[in-house]
Amino acid sequence: METELDRSASQQADAQPQSGVSGKRNSLLARAARRINTGIRRNYDLARLYHQAQYLRGGLRRQQPVIIYQRGKVGSSSVFKSLKRSYTAGPVYHVHFIHEIEREIEQICRQVNLTPRTYFLRSGHLEISRYLQKEIRRGLKGKKWKVISLVRDPLKQRISSFFQVIDMLVPDFQARHRYGTLSIQELTDIFLDRYQQEGALADWFHQEMKPVFGIDVFGSEFPKSKGYEIYLGERADLLLIRLEDLDRCAGDAFGEFLGLSRFELEDDNVASTKDYASAYEEFKRAAILPESYVDVVYGSMSARHFYTEDERAVFKARCARTGGSPSPG
Structure with a gap:
C-alpha cells in the first residue's frame, strides 16, 4: 500500500x-x-514520530492546505495523486475520518479483528487524521480549509470496501481462491451479512463532515447534471464531486475551487494491482444479490440525493444484466 x-x-x-x-x-x-x-x-512508533515531525514542520497556518476527506473506496486516490503534482499553494492531505478518531479506530479494529498497530500499517492515515484534528481545532488564522470529497455508486462502493478487507473476513482467502475452494455464493453470503446498513454514506457525512466542518451536504439540492457542488462554510469550503462525473468535470471543478488553470487527472486504478483483483472482478461479474437488497441500496436517502431516478434505474439495470452486482468498472 x-x-x-x-x-x-x-x-x-x-x-x-x-x-x-x-x-x-x-x-x-x-x-x-x-x-x-x-x-x-x-515500526509503528518510528512511523508516528515521522508523521508528527513532517506535519509539524510544514508551517501549515502560513499556507492553504487541502484535505481530501471522504468515506473509503470512492476513487479518491486519483484526485490525491493528481493534486500532489499540480497544487503548490500548500500541503495536500488524504484522510477518511477526523472526528472521534479513537472511537472509529476501535470500531474498525473490532469489526475486522485488527490490533491498532496493524491498522496503522494498513491504513497510512491514522497519524495524519490525528494531526489534522488538532490543527482544525486551532484554526488557520483568518483562512478557511479547502476540503474535497467524493461520492460514488453506493453498491460499487460497498463491494470495493468489502474486498479491501477480504483477507481479514475470510480465513486463508488467497489460498482458497487460488485452489477454487471459495465459491462466489459463499463470498456473497459474507458480503450480505457484513453490509446490511442502509444509510452508511449519509451516516459518514453526518458523523464526519458536519461536526468537523459544519457543512451539511443534505441541506440543499445537489446539482446532479453538473456533477459537482461547492459548499461555502464558516470554517471550510467543500468541493463535492460524483466519481462518475470526475473525468468530465474535473478541470472546471478544480479550476473554480482552487484556481488551477490546468488540472490533469491521473489514472490510479488501485484495485487492478491488488492481490484480490481477480476475485474482485469475478465477484462483480457473477455474484447474484437479492433484488430487495439492491432496491434498498439505491433507494437510500443518500443515493436519491446524489443521483437522479433515471441514473439509479441504470445502476439497477446493470445489476440485473450481471446477475445482481454492478457491472465491472
Whole structure:
C-alpha cells in the first residue's frame, strides 16, 4: 500500500532533473529513501514520530492546505495523486475520518479483528487524521480549509470496501481462491451479512463532515447534471464531486475551487494491482444479490440525493444484466 512516506520520496525524486550523473544519483537516493520508508512503516512508533515531525514542520497556518476527506473506496486516490503534482499553494492531505478518531479506530479494529498497530500499517492515515484534528481545532488564522470529497455508486462502493478487507473476513482467502475452494455464493453470503446498513454514506457525512466542518451536504439540492457542488462554510469550503462525473468535470471543478488553470487527472486504478483483483472482478461479474437488497441500496436517502431516478434505474439495470452486482468498472 502506498502511503505518505512513499509519495514523499517519489515527489522529491521527481522534483530533480533526471539527466546524466545527477539523474543516476537521484535515482539511487530515491531507492534508498523508499527502503528507509519501508523500514519506518514497519515500526509503528518510528512511523508516528515521522508523521508528527513532517506535519509539524510544514508551517501549515502560513499556507492553504487541502484535505481530501471522504468515506473509503470512492476513487479518491486519483484526485490525491493528481493534486500532489499540480497544487503548490500548500500541503495536500488524504484522510477518511477526523472526528472521534479513537472511537472509529476501535470500531474498525473490532469489526475486522485488527490490533491498532496493524491498522496503522494498513491504513497510512491514522497519524495524519490525528494531526489534522488538532490543527482544525486551532484554526488557520483568518483562512478557511479547502476540503474535497467524493461520492460514488453506493453498491460499487460497498463491494470495493468489502474486498479491501477480504483477507481479514475470510480465513486463508488467497489460498482458497487460488485452489477454487471459495465459491462466489459463499463470498456473497459474507458480503450480505457484513453490509446490511442502509444509510452508511449519509451516516459518514453526518458523523464526519458536519461536526468537523459544519457543512451539511443534505441541506440543499445537489446539482446532479453538473456533477459537482461547492459548499461555502464558516470554517471550510467543500468541493463535492460524483466519481462518475470526475473525468468530465474535473478541470472546471478544480479550476473554480482552487484556481488551477490546468488540472490533469491521473489514472490510479488501485484495485487492478491488488492481490484480490481477480476475485474482485469475478465477484462483480457473477455474484447474484437479492433484488430487495439492491432496491434498498439505491433507494437510500443518500443515493436519491446524489443521483437522479433515471441514473439509479441504470445502476439497477446493470445489476440485473450481471446477475445482481454492478457491472465491472
